[in-house]
Amino acid sequence: MPYRLFLPMLVTVLCLASGCVRMPQPQGFPYSNQPKMQAAHHWNVLANDVANRINNELIRRNYLDSALHVRHNCTKPDGCGPGSASPFDEGFNDLLTTQLVDFGIDTRAAADGASLIVDYKVQVVHHRAVRSQWPQPGVLTALATGVTVLRDAPWELITIASAAAVDTLRATSVLNEHDEVIITTSIMDGDRYLLRTSDIYYINDADSWQYRQPAPAAEIKLTGGHSAPVAAEPPAPSLLCLASGCVRMPGCSFSC
Numbered sequence: 541m542p543y544r545l546f547l548p549m550l551v552t553v554l555c556l557a558s559g560c561v562r563m564p565q566p567q568g569f570p571y572s573n574q575p576k577m578q579a580a581h582h583w584n585v586l587a588n589d590v591a592n593r594i595n596n597e598l599i600r601r602n603y604l605d606s607a608l609h610v611r612h613n614c615t616k617p618d619g620c621g622p623g624s625a626s627p628f629d630e631g632f633n634d635l636l637t638t639q640l641v642d643f644g645i646d647t648r649a650a651a652d653g654a655s656l657i658v659d660y661k662v663q664v665v666h667h668r669a670v671r672s673q674w675p676q677p678g679v680l681t682a683l684a685t686g687v688t689v690l691r692d693a694p695w696e697l698i699t700i701a702s703a704a705a706v707d708t709l710r711a712t713s714v715l716n717e718h719d720e721v722i723i724t725t726s727i728m729d730g731d732r733y734l735l736r737t738s739d740i741y742y743i744n745d746a747d748s749w750q751y752r753q754p755a756p757a758a759e760i761k762l763t764g765g766h767s768a769p770v771a772a773e774p775p776a777p778s779l780l781c782l783a784s785g786c787v788r789m790p791g792c793s794f795s796c
Contacts, residue, residue, distance in 0.1 A: 576742035577721065583628065584635050586739060590725050591639035594658065597727070597735045598645065607646040607655040608727070610637045627750040628662060632723075636660070656727055656734065663722045664743075664751050670716075719748040 577583070598604055612629050625633075636658070640647045648655050721743050727735040743751065 574740060574742055576744075578744060578747070580631060582741075583631050584639075586723065586741075587632060587635035587639045590636060590660075590737070590739075591643050591645075593737060594640065594725075594727060594735060595643045595645060601734060603656070603734065605646075607648050607652075608640060608658050609648045609651040609655045610640070610658045610660075611651065624753055626662065626753055628721075629753075632660065632662075656729055658725065658727055660723060660725045662751050663724075664748055665720045665722060666748075667718045667720070717742070717745040719743050719745050721748075721751050 575582075577586075594608070598606065610633055612625050612633055637647055640658075651657060719742075721741050722738055723741070724736065724738040726733055726737075
């Protein structure tokens with residue numbers, strides 16, 4: 541290769557290796573945990589946590605004598621209409637109301653002019669991309685170290701260590717699906733927010749319908765007038781007719 545071609549290629553490779561191409565590189569977030577909702581019990585855990593935060597905020601703002609009313613939102617200004625609440629909307633409304641009553645907070649079944657409105661909004665987030673998830677940092681290193689140390693150990697000890705390794709991988713492995721849910725709870729005093737908090741959870745893809753509003757029923761338009769009579773279909777030829785060849789296409793009679 542001529543020297544005059546080799547030198548520019550070498551400079552290009554060195555530039556690429558040294559990072560002189562100034563293009564931002566993707567960087568993941570530090571390792572963290574995010575809970576996953578998989579049972580109605582988890583809805584109750586969230587309701588208890590939200591009720592505790594509401595109670596603390598009422599104490600902090602000196603609103604202990606104020607009554608509350610928990611309202612379905614359904615992402616609509618006037619709340620949910622008949623049949624528009626999702627299963628989570630129905631369940632969380634009841635669970636949160638129960639938790640507020642257990643905290644000793646004056647909770648009303650219907651809103652009045654003096655009560656504060658506890659509003660919550662549910663948003664399902666769907667990710668199309670396939671997201672990878674590795675075990676927690678240090679798990680594979682610990683497993684590899686254990687394999688090296690136990691290489692010459694008795695088989696009984698190796699069996700126990702292998703079972704522990706499987707349990708560790710199962711405990712740290714997570715099936716990444718495509719749906720998450722954001723649950724935002726607010727307390728309104730007129731147009732003023734007294735409390736606003738958002739919680740984010742993973743959910744199973746197959747369970748995402750529990751957090752979505754039911755689709756409206758399809759409308760069927762009925763038109764007046766009489767429909768044209770439908771001509772009766774001719775009887776099918778019998779096997780005997782077909783076998784004897786008396787069916788004369790295209791204008792034959794089916795009688796033998």
